[in-house]
Amino acid sequence: MLSPTSHPWTEDETLVEHLEHRGVSRRDFVAFCSSFAAILGLDSLGGAKIAAALEVVKRPTVIWIQLQECTGCVESVIRTAEPTIGDLVLDVISLDYSHTLMAASGTAAEKALQDSMKANGGKYILLVTGSVPLADNGIYTTIGGRTAKEILEEAGKGAAAVIALGACAHFGSVQAARPNPTGAVGVRDIIKDKPVVNIAGCPPIADVVTATVVHFLTFGRLPEVDAEGRPLFAYGARIHDQCPRRANFDAGQYVETFDDEAARKGWCLYKVGCKGPATYSPCPIFQWNTRTSWPIGAGHPCIGCTEPMFWDTMSPFYDRLPDVGGFGIENKVDLIGAAAAIGATAGVVAHATMQGIHNIRAKKDLNIEEAGTKKEDHHG
Amino acid sequence: MASTRVVVDPITRIEGHLRIEAQAEGGKISKAWASSTQFRGIEIIMQGRDPRDAWAFTQRICGVCTVVHAVASCRAVEDALNIKIPPNANTIRNLIHGMQYIQDHVIHFYHLHALDWVDVVSALKADPAGTAKLAASLSPWPNNSATHFRDVQERVKKFVASGQLGIFTNGYWGHPAYKLPPEANLMAVAHYLEALDWQRDVIRLHTVFGGKNPHPNFLVGGMASAINLNDTATINAERLTDIRQMITRAQAFVEQVYFPDLVAIASFYKDWGAIGGGTRNYLACGEFPENDIRDLDSLYFPRGIILNGDLSTVHPYDPMKVKEYINSSWYEYGKGDEAGLHPYEGETKAKYSGPPTPWTYLQDEKKYSWMKSPRYDDMPMQVGPLARALVGYASGHEGYKALVTEVLTRLDVPAAALFSTLGRTAARGIETVLLARKMNEWYDKLVSRISSGDTQTFVADAWKPESWPAKAQGYGFLDAPRGALGHWVQIEDQKISRYQCVVPSTWNCSPRDGKGVPGPYEAALMDNHPLVNPEQPLEILRTIHSFDPCMSCGVHVLDATGAVVTEVKVQ
Numbered sequence: 001m002l003s004p005t006s007h008p009w010t011e012d013e014t015l016v017e018h019l020e021h022r023g024v025s026r027r028d029f030v031a032f033c034s035s036f037a038a039i040l041g042l043d044s045l046g047g048a049k050i051a052a053a054l055e056v057v058k059r060p061t062v063i064w065i066q067l068q069e070c071t072g073c074v075e076s077v078i079r080t081a082e083p084t085i086g087d088l089v090l091d092v093i094s095l096d097y098s099h100t101l102m103a104a105s106g107t108a109a110e111k112a113l114q115d116s117m118k119a120n121g122g123k124y125i126l127l128v129t130g131s132v133p134l135a136d137n138g139i140y141t142t143i144g145g146r147t148a149k150e151i152l153e154e155a156g157k158g159a160a161a162v163i164a165l166g167a168c169a170h171f172g173s174v175q176a177a178r179p180n181p182t183g184a185v186g187v188r189d190i191i192k193d194k195p196v197v198n199i200a201g202c203p204p205i206a207d208v209v210t211a212t213v214v215h216f217l218t219f220g221r222l223p224e225v226d227a228e229g230r231p232l233f234a235y236g237a238r239i240h241d242q243c244p245r246r247a248n249f250d251a252g253q254y255v256e257t258f259d260d261e262a263a264r265k266g267w268c269l270y271k272v273g274c275k276g277p278a279t280y281s282p283c284p285i286f287q288w289n290t291r292t293s294w295p296i297g298a299g300h301p302c303i304g305c306t307e308p309m310f311w312d313t314m315s316p317f318y319d320r321l322p323d324v325g326g327f328g329i330e331n332k333v334d335l336i337g338a339a340a341a342i343g344a345t346a347g348v349v350a351h352a353t354m355q356g357i358h359n360i361r362a363k364k365d366l367n368i369e370e371a372g373t374k375k376e377d378h379h380g
Numbered sequence: 381m382a383s384t385r386v387v388v389d390p391i392t393r394i395e396g397h398l399r400i401e402a403q404a405e406g407g408k409i410s411k412a413w414a415s416s417t418q419f420r421g422i423e424i425i426m427q428g429r430d431p432r433d434a435w436a437f438t439q440r441i442c443g444v445c446t447v448v449h450a451v452a453s454c455r456a457v458e459d460a461l462n463i464k465i466p467p468n469a470n471t472i473r474n475l476i477h478g479m480q481y482i483q484d485h486v487i488h489f490y491h492l493h494a495l496d497w498v499d500v501v502s503a504l505k506a507d508p509a510g511t512a513k514l515a516a517s518l519s520p521w522p523n524n525s526a527t528h529f530r531d532v533q534e535r536v537k538k539f540v541a542s543g544q545l546g547i548f549t550n551g552y553w554g555h556p557a558y559k560l561p562p563e564a565n566l567m568a569v570a571h572y573l574e575a576l577d578w579q580r581d582v583i584r585l586h587t588v589f590g591g592k593n594p595h596p597n598f599l600v601g602g603m604a605s606a607i608n609l610n611d612t613a614t615i616n617a618e619r620l621t622d623i624r625q626m627i628t629r630a631q632a633f634v635e636q637v638y639f640p641d642l643v644a645i646a647s648f649y650k651d652w653g654a655i656g657g658g659t660r661n662y663l664a665c666g667e668f669p670e671n672d673i674r675d676l677d678s679l680y681f682p683r684g685i686i687l688n689g690d691l692s693t694v695h696p697y698d699p700m701k702v703k704e705y706i707n708s709s710w711y712e713y714g715k716g717d718e719a720g721l722h723p724y725e726g727e728t729k730a731k732y733s734g735p736p737t738p739w740t741y742l743q744d745e746k747k748y749s750w751m752k753s754p755r756y757d758d759m760p761m762q763v764g765p766l767a768r769a770l771v772g773y774a775s776g777h778e779g780y781k782a783l784v785t786e787v788l789t790r791l792d793v794p795a796a797a798l799f800s801t802l803g804r805t806a807a808r809g810i811e812t813v814l815l816a817r818k819m820n821e822w823y824d825k826l827v828s829r830i831s832s833g834d835t836q837t838f839v840a841d842a843w844k845p846e847s848w849p850a851k852a853q854g855y856g857f858l859d860a861p862r863g864a865l866g867h868w869v870q871i872e873d874q875k876i877s878r879y880q881c882v883v884p885s886t887w888n889c890s891p892r893d894g895k896g897v898p899g900p901y902e903a904a905l906m907d908n909h910p911l912v913n914p915e916q917p918l919e920i921l922r923t924i925h926s927f928d929p930c931m932s933c934g935v936h937v938l939d940a941t942g943a944v945v946t947e948v949k950v951q
Contacts (some may be wrong), residue, residue: 072443103551266613
């Protein structure tokens, strides 16, 4: 398929025409719709129905609301490789509301939001960055004089798909770290009547964000997710199982101190605090900034930023994993040591470390505990 | 004449959430209020944590200035624990912070600020050949061809014809304050798109040394990226070459696109050299140490204070003269609302006292912002590129003197035009050029040290908490793209007992103090400031954007006691 870059989605062009321009024949399109219908368990006419529905889709509307956040997720998205942000905004989607990029301010900006939600009701993709502070009637984040909660609830109503982008929208991130002074929560705690995809990470890799949007546009649905709501195409595997330094872990070759001889040979960072064994993330595969490098690749241990509540469960960041505050389960230390040379036991280690997180969560929040258990089943 | 009440909320194309209120009469702004409308409480969250983790937490104060809090935090902890980082680590941090400035300032100019001066719709009427001619008169940039400009114009035409205007919806197109001819507008639109691709490339320098951007990794005691020319997983010749190329491409774009565009566009808006000056006191804390950070004489951007716009004297900066007030802020102090507290004794207790949401106006309220009011020697201070340029110019810094003079000469405006909205925007370009050139020197320095056999990037002496004193405290300063930044840390029994930040956007966006003196945003909007049509507050955006607001940075919490200020049971 040709990239959207060279083949913008133009005026009055339907999806099927647009795909034809990009080298996807009508026949392929109908075949795709039929197989899609089969996946959904529809009868033989289902494919034709889906094709008919998708054929008339116009350049889709994306509404991006930014709540309690640091704008790092926006910065990440504007680093996306393919499609680039320019292509995305001009050719692929209609980004009708984005604080960081839009020309209008104040009333004119808020009118653009209201008009777009009205005109595209039930059809737009809602991107959310930032958390929602609930303490003290939500006074800790307001836009246009309205609270983040009110804005999110309103925008969520007409959304066809909701994408929570980054750790703040996922679970509240740093402002939700102990003692969470503003009562910050993630999108899934506010929008409960439709699925929320979590593009986890602080920030997430831009390409995961755009791939998720493109997945929705191409396949007409959001990608499959794990129990944490994270797309499997990106978060389906542990860092530890994909890490190029895994061979050093298995061979017992560890960095003991930063910049020691082992560090200068690129050995495993487990002993200086790497959270790769407890973190599901696309970092090693997608890499960062047009595949330039990634945290472990640049010699720093993973801090586990795609995992819920990582600020509390993964810190102190430089302590060895089982000693980390959130874990504190001594026998797991031995387990990891014993497992070092045997790749097959990696799953057990993962299970054990995840169990550590679950134990902590169980004390705190039954809902998260439940989600975590499902996740464990999935990856177990 | 009756005055009109104006509310602009949200101010877009900034970091974070900002509300501006004003009163206007006869086409001029008479009064203005700046309200920050987000609060996160990160300093409360810092308490009781490992000081070596502090950089990661405070880095998340802002994802736009994504390295500045991390480096300031490392410096504060290194000051407290008396750690001297290796020269290589210092140079690598300079390269990272230098590229942060360059990338951030270019993004600000094209993607956050340009639409205040550039009418996108007018670009559709341009003659691409005319645009090419104009561009060729400014710079040798190879992409400035008529064919390229025609392609861009076609693309934008198709986009506009689709009826789905996306981010350009409801822009103030056709506003009489837009002065550029269509050809110049087309050039700026083309470079807007080009800059999007460029920034994505050059910022990879952060990824090489820090693993990712935004939020690259740092390390108390140095940098984690080990150097070994004979390994695949370390900083080696391949990665250094990549860095070398990025620096070259960064400098080329800055010198051949950004700076020429800036001067060309400014030449159509010279009247803005007499608008929006506001506060005439300027503070620069200094940045880019050539040697250890304690060697203040080795800072490339000098430190100092300018008072009342008097460039004949640069006063010394004394961090002990910083105090924060809360007369207009939603906090309370143990000593009462009138007290001004130095960060070492600062305290914060959030106490919202405004009207219930949704708000109509805040301008009748005594307190109206989550920002505090920092004051230096009880005076408001402007911080940022203009403060640095003025301190540099007045201190006789050769680079600043040459470029400031060049800009004033090319625009044919007097030095007084620096104290303005235009001056802030021009100063940003000036320091970007200086840094784009300086990056080459830092790169050469790093390579030459590696070549001589010094590959050290980290000192382990004070890494282990057992080696720390029972009590320690430190101050980390850094002059960030948006201005002077300070982090103060106190450590007790190996944990953070207090953490405090005084941040550039807090200086600039501060609300009125106890004497009723407005902060720099407010003062700028009340200084000979037009507002032709309150329904289309384009002029307000020009002046506010000239500060490059970063609201998430500006709002923070200082807590002297270590007590939890607001406990909320969510977990």
